[in-house]
Amino acid sequence: MSQRKSSRAGAGAKAAAAGHIHFVQGNEACVHGALYAGVSFFAGYPITPSTEIAEHLAERLPGIGGAFIQMEDEIGAMCAVCGAALAGAKAMTATSGPGFSLKQEAIGYACMAEIPCVVVNVQRAGPSTGLPTKVAQGDVNQARWGTHGDHSIVVLTASSVQDVFAITVEAFNIAEIYRTPVILLFDEVVGHMREKLIIPAPGELPVVERLRTAVKAGVNYHPYLPREDGRLPISDFGDVHRYNVTGLFHDIFGFPTENPEQVSKLVYHLVDKIENRSHLLARYKEFYLEDAEHILVSYGSSARSARHLVEGRRRKGDRIGLLELQTLWPFPAQVVREKTAHAKNVFVVEMNLGQVMAQVKQATAHPDRVFLVNRMDGMLVTPTDIGKVMRTVEGRGF
Amino acid sequence: MAFQKLIRERFFPHLWCPGCGHGTVLNGLLHAVDELGLDQSSLCMVSGIGCSARIAGYVDFHTMHTMHGRALACATGLKLARPSLTIFVPMGDGDATAIGGNHFIHACRRNIDLTAIVLNNRIYGMTGGQYSPLSGQGILATTAPYRSIDPAFDVVQLALGAGATFVARTTAFHVKEIGSIIKKAVQHKGMSVVEIFVQCPTYFGRKNKIGDAVQMLEQYRDRTAPLGSKKLEADPSLIARGIFKDEQRPEYCEEYAKIIARAQGKEA
Amino acid sequence: MDRYRFLMSGSGGQGVITMAILLAEAAAIYEGRNAVQSQSYGPEARGGATRSDVIVSDGPIYFPKVTQPNYLVALTNEAMGKYLPLIRPGGMCLYDSDLVQPDLRVDARRKGLPMHQAVLDTLGLPVAFNICVLGALAALTRVVSLGALEKVLESRFAPAHHKNNKTALHLGAELARPHVDD
Numbered sequence: 001m002s003q004r005k006s007s008r009a010g011a012g013a014k015a016a017a018a019g020h021i022h023f024v025q026g027n028e029a030c031v032h033g034a035l036y037a038g039v040s041f042f043a044g045y046p047i048t049p050s051t052e053i054a055e056h057l058a059e060r061l062p063g064i065g066g067a068f069i070q071m072e073d074e075i076g077a078m079c080a081v082c083g084a085a086l087a088g089a090k091a092m093t094a095t096s097g098p099g100f101s102l103k104q105e106a107i108g109y110a111c112m113a114e115i116p117c118v119v120v121n122v123q124r125a126g127p128s129t130g131l132p133t134k135v136a137q138g139d140v141n142q143a144r145w146g147t148h149g150d151h152s153i154v155v156l157t158a159s160s161v162q163d164v165f166a167i168t169v170e171a172f173n174i175a176e177i178y179r180t181p182v183i184l185l186f187d188e189v190v191g192h193m194r195e196k197l198i199i200p201a202p203g204e205l206p207v208v209e210r211l212r213t214a215v216k217a218g219v220n221y222h223p224y225l226p227r228e229d230g231r232l233p234i235s236d237f238g239d240v241h242r243y244n245v246t247g248l249f250h251d252i253f254g255f256p257t258e259n260p261e262q263v264s265k266l267v268y269h270l271v272d273k274i275e276n277r278s279h280l281l282a283r284y285k286e287f288y289l290e291d292a293e294h295i296l297v298s299y300g301s302s303a304r305s306a307r308h309l310v311e312g313r314r315r316k317g318d319r320i321g322l323l324e325l326q327t328l329w330p331f332p333a334q335v336v337r338e339k340t341a342h343a344k345n346v347f348v349v350e351m352n353l354g355q356v357m358a359q360v361k362q363a364t365a366h367p368d369r370v371f372l373v374n375r376m377d378g379m380l381v382t383p384t385d386i387g388k389v390m391r392t393v394e395g396r397g398f
Numbered sequence: 399m400a401f402q403k404l405i406r407e408r409f410f411p412h413l414w415c416p417g418c419g420h421g422t423v424l425n426g427l428l429h430a431v432d433e434l435g436l437d438q439s440s441l442c443m444v445s446g447i448g449c450s451a452r453i454a455g456y457v458d459f460h461t462m463h464t465m466h467g468r469a470l471a472c473a474t475g476l477k478l479a480r481p482s483l484t485i486f487v488p489m490g491d492g493d494a495t496a497i498g499g500n501h502f503i504h505a506c507r508r509n510i511d512l513t514a515i516v517l518n519n520r521i522y523g524m525t526g527g528q529y530s531p532l533s534g535q536g537i538l539a540t541t542a543p544y545r546s547i548d549p550a551f552d553v554v555q556l557a558l559g560a561g562a563t564f565v566a567r568t569t570a571f572h573v574k575e576i577g578s579i580i581k582k583a584v585q586h587k588g589m590s591v592v593e594i595f596v597q598c599p600t601y602f603g604r605k606n607k608i609g610d611a612v613q614m615l616e617q618y619r620d621r622t623a624p625l626g627s628k629k630l631e632a633d634p635s636l637i638a639r640g641i642f643k644d645e646q647r648p649e650y651c652e653e654y655a656k657i658i659a660r661a662q663g664k665e666a
Numbered sequence: 667m668d669r670y671r672f673l674m675s676g677s678g679g680q681g682v683i684t685m686a687i688l689l690a691e692a693a694a695i696y697e698g699r700n701a702v703q704s705q706s707y708g709p710e711a712r713g714g715a716t717r718s719d720v721i722v723s724d725g726p727i728y729f730p731k732v733t734q735p736n737y738l739v740a741l742t743n744e745a746m747g748k749y750l751p752l753i754r755p756g757g758m759c760l761y762d763s764d765l766v767q768p769d770l771r772v773d774a775r776r777k778g779l780p781m782h783q784a785v786l787d788t789l790g791l792p793v794a795f796n797i798c799v800l801g802a803l804a805a806l807t808r809v810v811s812l813g814a815l816e817k818v819l820e821s822r823f824a825p826a827h828h829k830n831n832k833t834a835l836h837l838g839a840e841l842a843r844p845h846v847d848d
Contacts, residue, residue: 067478
């Protein structure tokens with residue numbers, strides 16, 4: 001039976017000359033990462049500033065026997081991803097804020113039906129059409145709560161072209177392990193910025209393949225009965241086991257149920273499989289936190305501005321550090337609490353009205369010491385912007 | 399009956415109302431599949447939301463019960479990722495032509511090899527009897543208490559205009575025709591659209607004082623006629639049944655296979 | 667080496683962003699330096715103001731944007747008017763002497779070269795104007811060698827363009843040579 005199988009781990013990297021230095025945009029690094037992770041299906045719809053992801057995959061996927069399709073709308077793209085994933089493909093889509101809103105219905109479906117897939121949102125300034133070519137980080141909460149109903153979701157981000165590659169591979173791995181949609185929440189600056197990318201050799205980064213059921217033909221397969229370790233082995237559409245996938249609450253056969261016990265069990269399963277493993281999902285980087293009195297917490301392109309300021313001030317002897325978050329959801333509250341425990345002040349640097357700041361305040365024992373440094377005008381927050389707020393908080397004016 | 403292996407008996411009885419036409423369509427579909435003798439492991443059904451969408455639960459295929467209107471988009475991804483699958487997409491009238499209208503016309507345009515079945519009962523049944531894009535003017539519905547002013551789509555014309563390469567219509571009264579048309583639709587390589595009038599005595603028939611299921615079926619018998627028949631010629635007010643189009647045009651997945659060959663430098 | 671902060675500006679369709687990418691790629695891949703290239707653009711594919719920032723450094727680069735360029739390239743009067751005031755005192759500004767008239771009050775080293783006309787005279791078409799500017803910029807700043815740029819041009823463009831690109835690149839470098847500060 002013909003099927004677009006996930007390409008062998010790292011097969012995409014080979015074609016892109018592993019080890020060589022590439023000079024590419026963040027969006028292209030995302031494509032390289034996806035290929036390294038074995039993506040074999042992309043469905044999308046053009047939207048700035050994510051379109052380069054679609055363009056590069058349109059070129060690359062047929063070469064590895066995968067498939068690309070430009071759907072009639074954002075909704076259809078997310079739906080096609082769900083369909084392709086059930087056929088066995090490692091599937092992804094990419095969009096920006098307005099398109100991300102349209103995809104939310106099907107993201108909820110993927111959560112409920114436990115369909116592994118990756119959704120990229122290269123953020124631009126909103127709401128609505130906003131500033132289509134300018135940067136923002138206003139979709140942090142949409143990524144968490146955009147779809148309806150109680151659920152949990154994994155949201156990852158990165159601040160450099162090299163990190164975009166690595167986190168994209170991680171996103172595919174997490175999608176496979178937890179059978180969940182994973183959101184890659186990039187921003188316009190990181191998506192469009194070009195810098196060096198060194199593609200790891202095949203095998204250098206782990207690539208998680210789809211866990212398929214070992215249950216043989218003729219033996220009962222329960223598609224929605226998790227193993228002891230919480231993982232849910234899948235059987236691809238077209239293989240020997242035929243079962244039902246639905247967005248309704250369902251039993252271990254995938255058949256709709258309204259049994260309160262089964263309903264409650266499923267909703268806790270969907271949430272707990274992610275929330276109970278937030279320690280395993282927390283990706284972050286830390287710089288000079290050991291003795292830092294002032295700690296900046298940031299992510300995505302804002303974290304570059306924060307790092308710039310931290311490096312400059314460290315050279316002058318200031319006790320300042322940076323906690324760069326790469327996992328935004330489930331929010332790594334414990335990491336934030338521990339790392340900022342001894343800080344005099346915490347400055348959350350982001351390009352929205354405090355979406356991550358609210359989480360940091362909740363995580364720390366001293367919310368009164370948490371301050372927001374933001375910028376909301378389509379421009380990347382600058383090291384000077386951060387410095388000004390710090391001076392104000394420190395009582396030195398600006 | 400050999401086609402019993404094609405259903406999931408443990409999930410019966412089904413949830414449809416007494417007199418509903420959906421079971422008749424399921425019956426016809428199963429006969430068609432049985433006669434075609436297809437490998438059961440290659441059979442898929444992708445449905446949206448509504449009474450019609452529940453068909454997917456009852457067939458022992460690979461089944462994907464998706465979101466309202468989204469069945470064709472999900473099926474497009476499934477088919478393109480695994481072109482060897484045979485995919486049925488049953489949809490209700492609102493499912494196919496209102497919320498899913500965009501996916502419907504684009505699936506037709508692409509000519510992707512799916513068998514779409516529009517179960518047209520001219521009403522939103524599962525939500526309790528609201529008017530749909532196929533209800534037509536003058537119809538009573540819970541959201542049209544003063545009668546509907548919305549003109550109806552003609553599914554056949556819509557599918558033809560959008561580029562589907564197999565387009566047919568029949569009714570729940572014409573049980574044998576359902577089977578034979580679906581059989582041809584499956585055998586057709588490309589986008590097949592089969593519209594089937596199905597009675598909803600609970601909401602459409604009762605509300606519009608057409609009568610019970612039997613009286614609704616009698617209407618299908620009396621108010622339709624086969625394409626090219628003398629009956630149709632004699633009374634142009636009758637609705638035509640039969641196969642409106644059955645022609646070959648390049649199929650989407652086959653065309654994509656050529657793209658793959660080109661990208662891999664294997665082009666002939 | 668010093669940190670090079672380039673701000674390249676002009677109108678859509680002049681090849682400003684391409685020029686910035688080529689410069690940054692030459693530095694990153696063929697000169698073994700770090701480089702970051704970013705851009706800011708509006709909805710227009712042609713016309714409208716285009717700006718691309720390039721930072722080249724031997725050390726790590728974090729903040730990717732240029733707030734105060736020490737090298738400004740401005741290919742329209744609009745771009746020159748907008749960005750010349752941002753230049754670091756004593757910074758260098760490269761422009762086309764036929765297309766742009768810079769404000770003489772700003773403290774900058776002005777390098778006005780007739781690049782557009784030279785490309786027209788030599789190639790008959792303004793096709794590789796941006797490559798000519800790039801050649802001049804490389805000669806004036808020495809941030810990358812012409813050899814590195816040639817390699818990038820060969821890797822990024824179809825062979826049909828190689829000859830014109832190389833001609834334009836060296837044309838720019840030759841025009842700039844008498845203006846190189848020591």
